[in-house]
Amino acid sequence: MAEAAAVAHDDHHYTSTGLNSWKLGFWTLIGSECLFFGTLISTYMVYKGQSIVGPFSGEIFDIPLTTVSTFVLLMSSLAMVLALDGVQRGSRKLSMIWLGVVILLGATFLGFQVYEFSHFYHEGLGLDTNLLGSSFYVLTGFHGTHVFFGVVWLTTLWVMSARGKLPPSKALNVEIAGLYWHFVDIVWIVIFVLVYLIQ
Amino acid sequence: MSSHADAHGHGEGGHASVGFYWAIGGILAVLTALEVAAYYMELGAVEVPLLLGLSLAKFVIVVMFFMHLKFDSKLFTGVFLAGMVLAIFMVSALMLLYHVVPGLGVGA
Amino acid sequence: MSVATDTAAAPHTAHHGEPTGLWSWITTVDHKRIGVMYFLTSVFFLLVGGLEALLIRIQLFKPENDFISAELYNQLFTMHGTTMIFLVAMPMAVAFFNYVVPLQIGARDVAFPRLNALSYWIYLFGGLYLNASWFVGAAPNTSWVGYANLTSTQFSPGLNVDFWVLGLSILGVSSIMGGVNFITTIINLRAPGMKLMRMPLFTWMTFVTSFLLITALPVIAVALIMLAFDRFFSANFFNVAAGGDPVLWQHLFWIFGHPEVYILVLPAFGVISDVIPAFSRKPLFGYPVVVYAGVLIGFIGWGVWSHHMFTSGLGPIADSFFVATTMIIAIPTGVKIFNWMATMWGGAIRFTTAMNFAIGLVALFTVGGLSGVMHASAPVDLQQHDSYFVVAHFHYVIVGGILLGMFSGLYYWFPKVTGRYMSEKLGAWHFWSTLIGFNLTFFPMHFSGMFGMPRRTWTYQSELGVEFYNQLSTIGGFMLGVSTLIMLYNVIKSARSGAPAGSNPWGAPTLEWSIPSPPHHYNFPSLPEVRSREPMWHDAEREAIEAVTLAEPESEPVMPGPSFWPIVVASGVTATWALVMTGVWWVPLIGLAYTTFGVFMWAFEDPFKHLKSSH
Numbered sequence A: 001m002a003e004a005a006a007v008a009h010d011d012h013h014y015t016s017t018g019l020n021s022w023k024l025g026f027w028t029l030i031g032s033e034c035l036f037f038g039t040l041i042s043t044y045m046v047y048k049g050q051s052i053v054g055p056f057s058g059e060i061f062d063i064p065l066t067t068v069s070t071f072v073l074l075m076s077s078l079a080m081v082l083a084l085d086g087v088q089r090g091s092r093k094l095s096m097i098w099l100g101v102v103i104l105l106g107a108t109f110l111g112f113q114v115y116e117f118s119h120f121y122h123e124g125l126g127l128d129t130n131l132l133g134s135s136f137y138v139l140t141g142f143h144g145t146h147v148f149f150g151v152v153w154l155t156t157l158w159v160m161s162a163r164g165k166l167p168p169s170k171a172l173n174v175e176i177a178g179l180y181w182h183f184v185d186i187v188w189i190v191i192f193v194l195v196y197l198i199q
Numbered sequence B: 001m002s003s004h005a006d007a008h009g010h011g012e013g014g015h016a017s018v019g020f021y022w023a024i025g026g027i028l029a030v031l032t033a034l035e036v037a038a039y040y041m042e043l044g045a046v047e048v049p050l051l052l053g054l055s056l057a058k059f060v061i062v063v064m065f066f067m068h069l070k071f072d073s074k075l076f077t078g079v080f081l082a083g084m085v086l087a088i089f090m091v092s093a094l095m096l097l098y099h100v101v102p103g104l105g106v107g108a
Numbered sequence C: 001m002s003v004a005t006d007t008a009a010a011p012h013t014a015h016h017g018e019p020t021g022l023w024s025w026i027t028t029v030d031h032k033r034i035g036v037m038y039f040l041t042s043v044f045f046l047l048v049g050g051l052e053a054l055l056i057r058i059q060l061f062k063p064e065n066d067f068i069s070a071e072l073y074n075q076l077f078t079m080h081g082t083t084m085i086f087l088v089a090m091p092m093a094v095a096f097f098n099y100v101v102p103l104q105i106g107a108r109d110v111a112f113p114r115l116n117a118l119s120y121w122i123y124l125f126g127g128l129y130l131n132a133s134w135f136v137g138a139a140p141n142t143s144w145v146g147y148a149n150l151t152s153t154q155f156s157p158g159l160n161v162d163f164w165v166l167g168l169s170i171l172g173v174s175s176i177m178g179g180v181n182f183i184t185t186i187i188n189l190r191a192p193g194m195k196l197m198r199m200p201l202f203t204w205m206t207f208v209t210s211f212l213l214i215t216a217l218p219v220i221a222v223a224l225i226m227l228a229f230d231r232f233f234s235a236n237f238f239n240v241a242a243g244g245d246p247v248l249w250q251h252l253f254w255i256f257g258h259p260e261v262y263i264l265v266l267p268a269f270g271v272i273s274d275v276i277p278a279f280s281r282k283p284l285f286g287y288p289v290v291v292y293a294g295v296l297i298g299f300i301g302w303g304v305w306s307h308h309m310f311t312s313g314l315g316p317i318a319d320s321f322f323v324a325t326t327m328i329i330a331i332p333t334g335v336k337i338f339n340w341m342a343t344m345w346g347g348a349i350r351f352t353t354a355m356n357f358a359i360g361l362v363a364l365f366t367v368g369g370l371s372g373v374m375h376a377s378a379p380v381d382l383q384q385h386d387s388y389f390v391v392a393h394f395h396y397v398i399v400g401g402i403l404l405g406m407f408s409g410l411y412y413w414f415p416k417v418t419g420r421y422m423s424e425k426l427g428a429w430h431f432w433s434t435l436i437g438f439n440l441t442f443f444p445m446h447f448s449g450m451f452g453m454p455r456r457t458w459t460y461q462s463e464l465g466v467e468f469y470n471q472l473s474t475i476g477g478f479m480l481g482v483s484t485l486i487m488l489y490n491v492i493k494s495a496r497s498g499a500p501a502g503s504n505p506w507g508a509p510t511l512e513w514s515i516p517s518p519p520h521h522y523n524f525p526s527l528p529e530v531r532s533r534e535p536m537w538h539d540a541e542r543e544a545i546e547a548v549t550l551a552e553p554e555s556e557p558v559m560p561g562p563s564f565w566p567i568v569v570a571s572g573v574t575a576t577w578a579l580v581m582t583g584v585w586w587v588p589l590i591g592l593a594y595t596t597f598g599v600f601m602w603a604f605e606d607p608f609k610h611l612k613s614s615h
């Protein structure tokens, strides 16, 4: 009888590929998200240079500023892999430090975005001003929303870690949050070049 | 600390060493610097392909090493690429339809 | 509750250990119950959409009729189309995904049971929200394709389009999550030996459809978001005065829209690819070809969308490209039709109701495919576009193809779900009234369309000479209404008093027929090992499998417990979207806060807590 129960329990963890379902499902979701951002980016690209009235992108984009925020987000991805490494090793100290760094960098990126949005707004670019306003704010805004959710998610993990509830056996939680975070980063890599650098 | 310093040093979860991650981070930073430099240098016709190439490199590096696709099951790559390929297809098709085909001068 | 009992002496009935009552359905995470709820809900919406259609048909019965007003007519055909596509055809297929796929691959549930429940509740709430528009007298009225810039606040100032744009985006969330769930389930939860190329065709088509769901739905979601930004926050995406291009909406809609038609039809193809072999007593002819054709259709389906836009002036280069791809996609479709026919060829065919519906699908879908290839040619389409000819085309593929496939599946799997057969006598009535009513309704539309009757128009002049055809259509429409009621009666009656069915009432070949009817809530006491494509048709293999699947386990397998949080999160998502309607940016945040609360409770809920309390 004990054996039967053990079999049943094993069955529960059985997968045909040996892969973890959460991770597989999450990669699938990322595939789906590619289309979500793909559509937003398509729209931006179709409307690029089609605004009838200003301000136009060349007049208001601040490349040095965005370079800094891009760099911040990129480095947060580095911190993310280090955080995962810390959790996998069971080092609470490293986990908390690096998760904390990711959170801080993510928040910094958001800060830059808030600054950028309000700056553009004062330059006369509203959501309803022209095609640039609509397509730019909605694309980067949805990206920012993703960053925001990432920060909330990672903060939750940080709190768990602080309470000692993030042992190596739960590294998968961090790994999946990490996949999300890196995905948001690669979307920004694309946005940075297509929206900011190629005008 | 796991002792491997190269890309092939992967355990079951496929994680490389800390030093390796820092190196990748460094490469990404350099590539970003190159992008911005290319932007300011106004290289004419090569600028756009160059920028696209550089960002593609960053993209691939993050996906392969930070997201571990290089070390992980091909199935993860598969479900990711299913979406990614269609997304690239869609962006390119719409760009063609809006910015290239109308300019071909065939009366519509 | 699915507590593992330690007493082997407890009586083992099919429903052993399963909770009952309303609360158990609200909190269920069992894929079979969710499947049943999906099915019942989609039938409910079928009745709603059918009623709308009949009102349309009454209005069109004679020229210059004024049975209903033009405004109401617009709402009726818009809600009819939107309901039938998003609230009937898609979720009815998902009902079968839910019930059947885990059983076919030898799994105890889907990969993410709670997420599955969430998909269902969002579907239900989204559908109710969309239909709530009737009660404020502002049902959507700009057609199921909602072309810009008719949908702008300038031309559609009322709440109508608000309901549409928000309702559809809610439903999109449900579909995407469903897609993720089924992809993961099919890749990861197959029983030992169930290789990809041994999977039943229905599972295969679910797999392909799921990929289409996760890739096509985000496109329409973004298009809807942009429209919502235009309407609520004065963005310019489709605002011509600011340089916006309404044709972009058409592109995005159809980049989603054409894959969507394959989202709709592939599950039906899957159903009959299982039904036809079962009732021909022959393995599916050319199994790998049918699989690859399905995959190919899913793929090419992404490259044909502009055949819906031949009249919007994309120019000869683009038109030619899309003419070519559209004609090419007919090839794998045709291949499947030949495979079904070859399967029946020389088989010992049993004409059950399920089989009749499957054969009906093959015939009627072919008609729709042919008219499709006709207007795949751009010059021809210039004549036929937006006429009743197109209406005939897509009803042949959607009703003749999809709905018949779903009915076939209903008769086929009903004994598995309930342990009882559906009445074959009522089934015959259902089938023949559907077949006759359907052709009477839609075949004449080819002619009214050719004579120049435009679609989505409130009425017509008698000089057009289409009155006769319209009368036929209306009579046929009412026959279809009657046939639906027959089906409903059959379902209710058979569920109560149908003849009892055993574990494999049809002598069918696939794994779902190896377990008791109805199945235990854990489906498989322990996982069977599969060695072929038709495990139940090879005696040695069948016996080995049934020794496992029909056995009473000493202790029940561990299953995740019920959860209240899916319905909480679903109501939160719906509320968040619905509150956007207020047009005040911070109001939806209230809904978001509530949703976030639900998500956190969910995340920290232990699905197995029900086990711990009993130890």
Ligand code: HEM
Binding pocket: C145, C261, C262, C264, C265, C307, C308, C326, C327, C329, C330, C333, C368, C369, C370, C371, C372, C373, C375, C376, C377, C381, C384, C385, C386, C390, C393, C394, C397, C398, C401, C402
């Ligand atoms: C042989 C395969 C098919 C071909 C070649 C084909 C071709 C076409 C074309 C060219 C149109 C545009 C006609 C117009 O608006 O002027 C069209 C419309 C349509 N087709 Fe198909 N089709 C095929 C299969 C299907 C299938 C399988 C479905 C659904 C399951 C479907 C559903 C529709 C719908 C709903 C519309 C009308 C959309 C609207 O304007 O509201 N088609 N088809």
Ligand SMILES: [Cu+2]
Binding pocket: C257, C258, C261, C304, C305, C307, C308
């Ligand atoms: Cu189409």
